Amino acid sequence: MGTFLYPVYTLASLGLAIWSFNLFADSHNINILLLISVLAGMIYDNLIVSVGRLINEGTLLESLNRLRFFFHNLFIPLLVVVAVKLACNVGVVWASHPIVCYGCWAIAFGLIAFGLLTEFRYLELAPTNFAGSLRYKPKSCSVPILTILTALLVGMAGFYIWRETQWPWMFVGTLIMFLGNALPASIFGTLVSSAVDFLFILGLVATELIVH
Template identity: 70%
Template structure:
């Protein structure tokens, strides 16, 4: 199943990236550019998992997978800025304060630095096969605390946007993403996680379009 789904996820994310480029060319909105970077990372993530069986286990595939986690640590914190900017555009009172709009970048860079120091610096990978796919995953198997924290921040912003303009989809997308990624990987692998991550970013892009 993974041999079919991961290539489909790759194509879906690539289409989303192309759409994001088109949106950015028309609006030059910084938020869309940030989301495009995240989508690019997701596309790479699914592509490498798709190609795992073809490349086969070894140092090269391990390096490519290591880059997956580096991109994750560099790009996912950008969603903090995206969430605050979306909330500000929706008229959420606390998100429109200048100190928060500028401070969210400080928080983002702090989260990137923390992720690199606590996650990537000590990252040790081990190969794993699941549903016909081959990838490398962290040996420690710890919960991605920073990712969960970022998702919760996005969810809070989504909730206030829902209250402000009656648009629930950013909040719903975050809840779906958190639930999907909470499912046990021993049973579902990352198949569900990749799908809900796509839905999550799609919800953020849709929210940006509504607020533009």
């Protein structure tokens, strides 16, 4: 199943990135550029899992998989900026305050530094086979604090955007992402988490299109 689904996830993310790039070409909105950066990381992530069987276990595949986690730590916190800017655009009071508007960048860079220094710096990987796919995953399972903090901030902004505009999909996408990633990896691997992560970003892109 993984040999089919991961290429589908790769193509879906690529299609969303191309669509987002066209939106950026028309609007030159920094938010869309940040979303494209996150989508680039998702494309790479799913692509490497898709071709893992072709490369086989070894130093090369381990290095390529290590980049998956690097891009995750580098790009995901940028969604905090996206969320705050979206909330500001629709008139959410707390997001419109200059301290919050500019402070979201400090929060994002702080989360990036936190992730690289705590999660990525000491990352040890081991090969794993699941549903016909071969990838490297962390040897020790720890709580993904970076992802949780980012998603909580995005979900909070999505809730207030829902209140202001009656558009719930940024909040709903965050909720779906939380629930999907809570499923046990021993049973579902990353098949479900990759799907809900795509829906999460789709909700953000759609919200950007609606509220801008």
